[in-house]
Amino acid sequence: MEREFVVRVRAFELTDVESIQRLYSDPSVAAMTLQVPYQSREDIAARFAPDPNIRRLVAEVDGHVVGDAGLELHQRRRRHVGSIGMAVLEAFRSKGVGSTLLAALLDLADNWHALYRVELDVYTDNAPAIRLYEKFGFEIEGLHQAYAVRQGSFVDAYTMARLRLPTGARVDRQETDTETGGH
Secondary structure, three states, rough: OOOOOEEEEOOOOOHHHHHHHHHHOOOOHHOOOOOOOOOHHHHHHHHOOOEEEEEEEEEEEEOOEEEEEEEOOOOOOOOOOOEEEEOOOOOOOOOOOEEEEEEEHHOOOHHHOOEEEEEEEEEOOOHHHHHHHHHOOOOEEEEEHHHHHHHEEEEEEEEEEOOOOOOOOOOOOOEEOOOOOEO
């Protein structure tokens, strides 16, 4: 029987840099994200430096960071949009950590930043993550072929989004002529 645990989500703090370095040093985490293994503490600190357009969260179990998530707030004509990214240690996947992190991110997006569109990219072979995102209302919008290099091979990714447009919002969609590439 598996041990029950409590997931605590909180804001990322600068003192979390070493924990985040350990998270992304895990080969299974690096393989499912755009990160590379063997990042230095300085590299992580620079990437996680305070940014007014990024909300960073961590998931803790028994005081140890087991997951990381971020919501990037877009600007100008895309200020209604946020992009998310997440990583969870393999031992804690499919145990509610990802759901807890994603629920917290979407609470920020919906109730604190009033975003109408939240988007992400996910590798096409990451079925558990795709199921998680679909559970929260994300839909596949497209395919990026040869999106990234992972362990010496190219890997495809889906672009997914969750829309919560206001009632009566107008969406202009132009039809494209796929044979000529024109509009």
